Amino acid sequence: MTLVALAWKSARARAGATVLTLIAIALSTALVLGVEKIRAGARAGFEQTVSGADVLVGARSGGVNLLLYAVFRLGDPTANVSWETYQAFAARPDVAWTIPLSLGDSHGGFRVLGTTDAYFEHYRYGDKRPLGFALGVAFDETRDAVLGAEAARELGYGLGDDFTISHGIKSAAFAEHSDHPFTVVGVLRATGTPVDRTIHISLEGMEAVHEGFVGGAPSAIGRRPRAPRSAPAEALTPDAITAFLVGLKSRAAALRYQRDVNTYRREALTGVIPGVALAQLWRVLGPAEQALRVVSLLVVAAGLTGLLTMLLSTLNERRREVAVLRAAGARRRDVFALLVLESTLVAGLGALLGATVLNTALAIVGRGLEASIGAPLGPLGLSVYDAYVIAGVTGIGFALGFVPGWIAYRRSLSDGLTVRI
Amino acid sequence: MCIFAKDLEFAWRPGATVVAVSEFELRLGDSVFLQGESGSGKSTLLGLIAGIIQATSGELNVMGRPLGAMNAAKRDAFRADAIGVIFQQFNLVPYLTLLENVLLPCRFSPPRAARAGPTNASRKDAALGLLDRLGLGAEAREGRAVSALSVGQQQRVAAARALIGAPSLIIADEPTSALDAASRDSFVDTLLEEAKDASVLFVSHDAALAPRFDRTESMADMNAAFAPAAKGA
Numbered sequence: 319m320t321l322v323a324l325a326w327k328s329a330r331a332r333a334g335a336t337v338l339t340l341i342a343i344a345l346s347t348a349l350v351l352g353v354e355k356i357r358a359g360a361r362a363g364f365e366q367t368v369s370g371a372d373v374l375v376g377a378r379s380g381g382v383n384l385l386l387y388a389v390f391r392l393g394d395p396t397a398n399v400s401w402e403t404y405q406a407f408a409a410r411p412d413v414a415w416t417i418p419l420s421l422g423d424s425h426g427g428f429r430v431l432g433t434t435d436a437y438f439e440h441y442r443y444g445d446k447r448p449l450g451f452a453l454g455v456a457f458d459e460t461r462d463a464v465l466g467a468e469a470a471r472e473l474g475y476g477l478g479d480d481f482t483i484s485h486g487i488k489s490a491a492f493a494e495h496s497d498h499p500f501t502v503v504g505v506l507r508a509t510g511t512p513v514d515r516t517i518h519i520s521l522e523g524m525e526a527v528h529e530g531f532v533g534g535a536p537s538a539i540g541r542r543p544r545a546p547r548s549a550p551a552e553a554l555t556p557d558a559i560t561a562f563l564v565g566l567k568s569r570a571a572a573l574r575y576q577r578d579v580n581t582y583r584r585e586a587l588t589g590v591i592p593g594v595a596l597a598q599l600w601r602v603l604g605p606a607e608q609a610l611r612v613v614s615l616l617v618v619a620a621g622l623t624g625l626l627t628m629l630l631s632t633l634n635e636r637r638r639e640v641a642v643l644r645a646a647g648a649r650r651r652d653v654f655a656l657l658v659l660e661s662t663l664v665a666g667l668g669a670l671l672g673a674t675v676l677n678t679a680l681a682i683v684g685r686g687l688e689a690s691i692g693a694p695l696g697p698l699g700l701s702v703y704d705a706y707v708i709a710g711v712t713g714i715g716f717a718l719g720f721v722p723g724w725i726a727y728r729r730s731l732s733d734g735l736t737v738r739i
Numbered sequence: 740m741c742i743f744a745k746d747l748e749f750a751w752r753p754g755a756t757v758v759a760v761s762e763f764e765l766r767l768g769d770s771v772f773l774q775g776e777s778g779s780g781k782s783t784l785l786g787l788i789a790g791i792i793q794a795t796s797g798e799l800n801v802m803g804r805p806l807g808a809m810n811a812a813k814r815d816a817f818r819a820d821a822i823g824v825i826f827q828q829f830n831l832v833p834y835l836t837l838l839e840n841v842l843l844p845c846r847f848s849p850p851r852a853a854r855a856g857p858t859n860a861s862r863k864d865a866a867l868g869l870l871d872r873l874g875l876g877a878e879a880r881e882g883r884a885v886s887a888l889s890v891g892q893q894q895r896v897a898a899a900r901a902l903i904g905a906p907s908l909i910i911a912d913e914p915t916s917a918l919d920a921a922s923r924d925s926f927v928d929t930l931l932e933e934a935k936d937a938s939v940l941f942v943s944h945d946a947a948l949a950p951r952f953d954r955t956e957s958m959a960d961m962n963a964a965f966a967p968a969a970k971g972a
């Protein structure tokens with residue numbers, strides 16, 4: 319029988335205390351790994367989301383705020399950009415393309431985005447990848463809609479299905495524009511970004527939805543005559559949009575473009591360079607992330623303290639056991655090693671268990687979690703960081719084992735051959 | 740000579756000498772009954788002989804090896820190889836099976852493992868053979884937990900563990916004090932029978948057992964013999 323087997327049997331003999339300690343370590347490890355996964359996942363998710371645009375323009379607000387609501391669909395826009403202003407900035411000679419973004423409505427909990435064909439042509443995510451169609455084509459007519467992959471899957475809509483859109487983000491039935499049904503003409507491939515959870519319609523379609531509504535509620539005066547199914551685009555030109563993405567002919571022009579936006583006289587605007595705004599977001603979140611990390615590490619420390627407490631509390635009942643082992647020929651360093659091994663085993667198994675539980679749980683509920691935090695998690699499964707944490711917890715367990723190990727080592731001398739209880 | 744001690748002294752605390760033996764000998768193959776009051780230092784003397792603690796002064800040879808000249812690790816290895824130990828009680832590791840308890844010394848001493856048998860299976864057979872002769876073969880084959888054994892049975896398992904791998908010296912520290920008279924006698928008889936090739940140092944305060952041994956020593960006499968010399972010095 320090896321010392322490891324002996325340590326294992328000893329730990330198993332005190333199953334109650336051992337299992338509780340193991341669970342404490344597993345839970346605390348899972349917490350550390352979970353915090354890190356969500357943090358890294360959210361970061362990766364954010365960074366993946368918009369990769370092609372040079373400047374994002376919206377009504378005057380904080381750059382981070384603008385980025386959050388316009389690109390990540392987090393929160394609600396507070397003000398709009400007028401159509402004239404958009405036109406003016408889109409027509410500049412240094413502009414290669416623009417994508418107008420008009421937000422506000424929702425269907426079945428998915429955000430509705432009014433935009434143009436330019437979205438499908440110029441939007442880039444991840445490693446500068448373009449959007450692609452899994453089914454169908456881009457919208458053409460006012461009532462056409464293109465669904466993100468997840469929206470299509472969760473709503474269960476396919477090509478040709480009709481649905482209606484409610485005003486505001488709640489899917490409350492009272493505001494459903496039930497007389498303006500949309501038809502699904504396309505479904506995008508999954509991107510792992512908020513695009514997947516978006517319902518895309520044309521700006522004209524968005525305008526048609528809002529007809530006859532004043533300030534988001536049905537007008538008391540009554541509706542204007544209903545627009546024909548294929549209304550001429552001019553008749554449905556919007557007054558304003560939420561924001562727009564700009565692709566410049568030369569990246570170098572981005573700072574100038576941004577300055578011109580920020581100093582525009584006729585309307586209070588904010589222009590941000592997405593990468594810069596993201597970096598700003600991380601700076602804002604940095605201390606919070608750090609605090610979260612520290613708290614989760616403290617929880618691990620608590621779990622490991624429990625391990626030390628357990629081992630120290632068993633030392634007394636172990637005196638006879640140690641005396642027997644010594645009499646049977648165990649060296650003092652075997653006694654020391656036995657306690658260090660037991661400590662290492664419990665910590666290591668606890669950490670492994672925690673990592674396994676966390677990764678299994680994430681594999682099961684990961685998608686739901688992505689939906690509820692509004693950003694995709696990074697790749698799931700055991701990561702290098704996980705391995706480091708497991709190794710770290712095991713290493714600390716090893717080091718902590720020196721304390722009871724040393725006490726038992728010393729005691730096996732002062733106890734002599736027979737323990738007097 | 741199995742044990743040779745001269746002017747051996749040990750104190751747990753400075754100034755409070757517990758063991759002071761001017762001379763003690765145990766020849767190879769002999770059995771000695773060591774008698775003494777509680778607290779007279781019998782267990783301490785066994786601890787010295789087992790090499791768990793080290794004498795404050797004096798000479799102590801076991802199997803011709805001077806324990807005083809050996810470091811703790813060497814004494815530990817020597818004990819594992821050469822000495823079988825039986826305590827008064829609580830002799831067994833509770834989370835090991837009966838058989839694992841008996842085979843424990845083979846884990847710590849390659850020579851004893853080799854003497855018990857060339858393979859794991861043969862060592863197991865040797866342990867079962869010993870337990871059979873001690874009347875515990877059935878319990879061992881059942882894989883019974885040591886906590887399910889009576890005190891008498893536990894002491895016999897401890898005897899099997901002390902005997903496995905034929906150590907040269909068996910030391911037993913009041914192994915029968917928790918047994919009734921009948922099981923006490925049969926325990927001692929079986930132990931001496933199984934250990935007839937080894938030397939036996941048997942500690943007890945129960946004088947009724949003395950006739951079964953080659954020789955009887957009194958702890959008080961050994962300590963007293965030293966005392967005047969110590970005082971005179």
Ligand SMILES: Nc1ncnc2c1ncn2[C@@H]1O[C@H](COP(=O)(O)OP(=O)(O)O)[C@@H](O)[C@H]1O
Pocket residue numbers: 732733734738751757775776777778779780781782783784
């Ligand atoms: N581990 C120990 N630490 C300190 N003192 C001890 C220890 N073991 C025994 N003693 C003391 O040494 C003396 C002899 O004890 P011991 O050798 O156990 O005697 P016996 O076995 O004859 O009853 C006693 O006074 C006892 O208190």
Ligand SMILES: [Mg+2]
Pocket residue numbers: 781782783912
């Ligand atoms: Mg004693």
